[in-house]
Amino acid sequence: MPNAGPVKVGVYVCHCGLNIASKVDVSQMVAYAATLPGVSVAREYKFMCADPGQELIQQDIKDGLVDRVVVASCSPLMHEATFRRATSAGGISPFLFQMANIREDVAWVTDDRDAATEKAKALVGGAVRRVSEHESFERRYVPVHPEVLVVGGGIAGIHAALVMAEAGKHVYLVEKEATIGGHMARFDKTFPTLDCSACILTPKMSSVRANPNITLWTYSDVESVSGFSGDFVVRVRRRPRYVNEDLCTGCLSCIDACIYKRGRTDDPWNEGLSKRRPIYMAFPQATPSVVVVDPEACVDFRTHKCPRPCVDACERNAMDFDQKPRIEQIKVGAIILATGFHTFDARRIPAYGYDRYPGVYTSLEVERLLNASGPTNGELVMRDGSHPRRVAIVHCVGSRDANTNAYCSRVCCMYSLKLAHLVRERSGAEVTEFYIDLRTPGKGYEEFYEKIQKEGTRFVRGRVAQVTEEDGALVVHATDTILGKVRRVPVDMVILAVGMEPQPDAEDVRRLFNIGCGAEGFFTERHPKLAPVSTFTDGIFLAGACQGPKDIPDTVAQAGAAAAEVLAMVDRGSVEIEPATAFIDAAVCSGCRTCVGMCPFSAISFDAATNVATVNEVLCKGCGTCVAACPSGAAQQRLFTDAEIFAELEGLLYA
Amino acid sequence: MPDTAGLVKLPEEMAAALATDDTAKQPFAPTIVAFFCTWCTYTAADMAGLSRMAYSPAIRVVRLMCSGRLDPQFVVAAFRHGADGVLIGGCHPGDCHYQEGNYKALRRVALLRSLLGQLGIEPQRLRLEWISASEGEKVQRVCNEMAEQLRELGPLRLGSQGLQAEQVQNGHQEYLSIDTHDPVEATTP
Numbered sequence: 144m145p146n147a148g149p150v151k152v153g154v155y156v157c158h159c160g161l162n163i164a165s166k167v168d169v170s171q172m173v174a175y176a177a178t179l180p181g182v183s184v185a186r187e188y189k190f191m192c193a194d195p196g197q198e199l200i201q202q203d204i205k206d207g208l209v210d211r212v213v214v215a216s217c218s219p220l221m222h223e224a225t226f227r228r229a230t231s232a233g234g235i236s237p238f239l240f241q242m243a244n245i246r247e248d249v250a251w252v253t254d255d256r257d258a259a260t261e262k263a264k265a266l267v268g269g270a271v272r273r274v275s276e277h278e279s280f281e282r283r284y285v286p287v288h289p290e291v292l293v294v295g296g297g298i299a300g301i302h303a304a305l306v307m308a309e310a311g312k313h314v315y316l317v318e319k320e321a322t323i324g325g326h327m328a329r330f331d332k333t334f335p336t337l338d339c340s341a342c343i344l345t346p347k348m349s350s351v352r353a354n355p356n357i358t359l360w361t362y363s364d365v366e367s368v369s370g371f372s373g374d375f376v377v378r379v380r381r382r383p384r385y386v387n388e389d390l391c392t393g394c395l396s397c398i399d400a401c402i403y404k405r406g407r408t409d410d411p412w413n414e415g416l417s418k419r420r421p422i423y424m425a426f427p428q429a430t431p432s433v434v435v436v437d438p439e440a441c442v443d444f445r446t447h448k449c450p451r452p453c454v455d456a457c458e459r460n461a462m463d464f465d466q467k468p469r470i471e472q473i474k475v476g477a478i479i480l481a482t483g484f485h486t487f488d489a490r491r492i493p494a495y496g497y498d499r500y501p502g503v504y505t506s507l508e509v510e511r512l513l514n515a516s517g518p519t520n521g522e523l524v525m526r527d528g529s530h531p532r533r534v535a536i537v538h539c540v541g542s543r544d545a546n547t548n549a550y551c552s553r554v555c556c557m558y559s560l561k562l563a564h565l566v567r568e569r570s571g572a573e574v575t576e577f578y579i580d581l582r583t584p585g586k587g588y589e590e591f592y593e594k595i596q597k598e599g600t601r602f603v604r605g606r607v608a609q610v611t612e613e614d615g616a617l618v619v620h621a622t623d624t625i626l627g628k629v630r631r632v633p634v635d636m637v638i639l640a641v642g643m644e645p646q647p648d649a650e651d652v653r654r655l656f657n658i659g660c661g662a663e664g665f666f667t668e669r670h671p672k673l674a675p676v677s678t679f680t681d682g683i684f685l686a687g688a689c690q691g692p693k694d695i696p697d698t699v700a701q702a703g704a705a706a707a708e709v710l711a712m713v714d715r716g717s718v719e720i721e722p723a724t725a726f727i728d729a730a731v732c733s734g735c736r737t738c739v740g741m742c743p744f745s746a747i748s749f750d751a752a753t754n755v756a757t758v759n760e761v762l763c764k765g766c767g768t769c770v771a772a773c774p775s776g777a778a779q780q781r782l783f784t785d786a787e788i789f790a791e792l793e794g795l796l797y798a
Numbered sequence: 799m800p801d802t803a804g805l806v807k808l809p810e811e812m813a814a815a816l817a818t819d820d821t822a823k824q825p826f827a828p829t830i831v832a833f834f835c836t837w838c839t840y841t842a843a844d845m846a847g848l849s850r851m852a853y854s855p856a857i858r859v860v861r862l863m864c865s866g867r868l869d870p871q872f873v874v875a876a877f878r879h880g881a882d883g884v885l886i887g888g889c890h891p892g893d894c895h896y897q898e899g900n901y902k903a904l905r906r907v908a909l910l911r912s913l914l915g916q917l918g919i920e921p922q923r924l925r926l927e928w929i930s931a932s933e934g935e936k937v938q939r940v941c942n943e944m945a946e947q948l949r950e951l952g953p954l955r956l957g958s959q960g961l962q963a964e965q966v967q968n969g970h971q972e973y974l975s976i977d978t979h980d981p982v983e984a985t986t987p
Binding site: 218220221244247249251252254258259262265269661667680741764766767770771772780783785788789791796797 | 844852853868879880893938
């Protein structure tokens with residue numbers, strides 16, 4: 144729509160407390176803004192995002208003083224939505240608004256106050272000129288598909304799926320392993336309550352299986368994701384387990400019948416501390432209770448000469464050696480990613496001797512040793528069959544270390560205390576913890592630390608420099624920073640408290656779902672404080688350790704939060720679509736079709752009859768690539784038209 | 799009609815800029831227009847802000863949804879309106895929120911660079927960088943580097959770089975009539 148009459152731009156400069164005001168001369172800016180062409184009102188306020196600030200905007204619009212709004216405050220990624228709402232509440236199109244980012248782009252990154260003020264003025268000049276070109280249009284909505292996808296069946300995915308299923312939503316839960324349960328199913332006890340991990344987890348796993356609202360696909364991977372918030376199309380590849388899932392009852396008679404009476408390959412469930420047979424179930428409470436054939440280990444896949452006693456043993460005829468991968472295509476409105484974490488590979492710190500000295504273990508290996516269903520039935524037996532008398536626990540392996548990961552993994556202090564308790568309880572061994580700081584922030588955590596101290600576990604404050612072997616014993620070298628001297632402590636067993644890292648395929652998953660990762664590789668939340676489970680891609684949410692290291696209580700809380708966000712979205716029934724979509728002026732379009740090939744989303748079609756291209760604005764994601772390519776200027780992008788950007792440039796450089 | 803005052807007053811502005819050569823009196827402070835894609839580089843700039851990583855005040859950020867939206871005319875317009883340099887920031891290859899917009903930007907910039915060379919605009923004045931959302935530090939480094947390079951290079955004087963001021967003015971008039979060919983009509987949906 145051509146602009147009817149002169150514009151009346153309201154400029155609102157935010158102090159953001161002292162965040163902006165301490166670096167930018169706000170009064171000078173306001174006086175300057177008032178001189179800009181088209182500006183009818185220029186005001187300042189301490190916190191524009193607060194209600195009184197927003198009401199300033201609304202009132203000015205209602206009073207007829209303003210028909211376009213510029214707020215000079217923080218990043219639009221922070222508060223654009225807030226001020227669009229305020230603009231809309233005043234009674235005009237929410238898109239007659241432009242933000243000038245004078246906090247992240249100016250106040251926080253400029254040392255000199257005069258330079259900051261000049262730069263802020265330029266940005267406001269750009270915004271004023273730009274908003275004068277803005278056009279009025281309304282928000283557009285699409286319906287939300289009521290079904291939901293959860294990726295990852297650890298405690299985060301399980302909890303989120305159950306919450307949503309109990310609210311009556313249909314949930315697809317996709318897990319890459321053959322069973323759900325994740326890391327939590329492999330722990331023995333949980334801190335600080337010392338309840339048995341399986342005892343609190345397996346009932347939830349059974350509920351997943353029993354809930355008619357949950358479709359559980361294990362041994363499956365998400366292959367592709369297309370569509371958009373409210374209407375995603377997802378293809379899931381279900382790998383063959385060579386067992387018919389609908390027929391198998393989990394009786395395990397096939398495993399008993401297998402010609403291999405002992406394990407052949409390292410069992411990843413037990414961190415390679417035991418061997419796995421070619422047909423297996425990860426652990427007794429595996430969910431679904433269905434066996435899996437490992438084609439790498441099963442001799443029939445190589446020789447085709449096995450008499451297949453497993454087939455004969457199965458009364459239900461569930462064995463199916465001809466199974467092929469299956470692709471399922473589903474439509475979902477929202478997606479929760481709960482893909483979890485990976486433990487740090489201790490080989491990356493050679494000085495600690497992991498994989499060189501058999502007496503050096505990772506914490507996850509010791510979890511399996513201590514677990515009643517683990518390779519040693521819960522007894523602390525070392526690789527050489529001996530029982531350790533002296534055990535050292537080395538903290539911060541792959542955490543708080545400039546050479547590996549700078550961040551704190553948050554759980555290692557607490558699980559190390561737990562392991563100290565369990566090791567002492569099971570074996571009577573003497574335990575020494577080598578730590579940098581003990582971090583125990585959490586309900587009952589500090590009390591747990593005190594309890595472990597009183598039990599007699601020893602504590603040495605100092606990062607371990609190396610582990611060596613001398614006269615058949617392991618020696619832990621550390622500088623005791625309390626005594627101020629180097630300690631050499633001989634032990635039988637060293638437990639490396641490995642930190643949490645992103646899954647090795649986190650990068651692929653990130654690209655698949657089109658979300659962001661931080662430098663360390665964990666998925667990025669939309670806002671660290673105020674949108675902790677959302678991502679920058681609408682309709683995709685995060686739960687658990689894929690977003691950053693966290694313990695079980697935090698993971699469950701976050702999974703519940705993600706489920707609540709999804710429920711709110713699904714129950715609302717519609718979502719706003721990207722406003723900044725492209726459109727083509729049929730009168731200007733020359734029919735060259737340059738744009739058609741540019742679009743990565745096949746959103747542009749060409750009508751041979753009229754010789755004009757058109758954009759499907761539901762499919763368009765608003766990148767603007769076609770607009771940049773259009774030689775005739777017929778393609779434009781809402782909120783990013785050529786006119787708007789040229790105006791912004793002029794304002795930036797001349798105003 | 800939109801206010802085109804800024805457009806028509808351009809030659810005067812430039813004439814004024816050419817007439818008053820005060821670079822000898824005070825150190826030259828360049829102006830750089832930075833086109834940042836909202837998903838990666840703009841977010842990285844926010845991160846630089848959150849981390850209080852101070853960098854040169856020369857940078858003026860224009861947010862685009864994608865570096866693929868970058869019409870080469872935007873770069874030309876920035877230079878024409880007095881920018882001494884233009885920085886383009888997009889997602890790393892393979893990371894584009896829209897799959898491949900950054901590749902489009904890469905190609906357009908390559909083409910544009912050769913064109914700018916013919917106009918006598920030094921290659922250092924146009925820079926394309928892939929900066930992911932987590933690389934706040936890279937925003938700081940790249941902005942500072944570029945500001946420093948341009949300080950050494952001095953202001954962009956389109957008129958004195960091989961072309962006569964009159965030619966430039968004519969060129970601009972012609973250019974104005976192309977790129978803004980009645981934007982109001984062109985953008986009517």
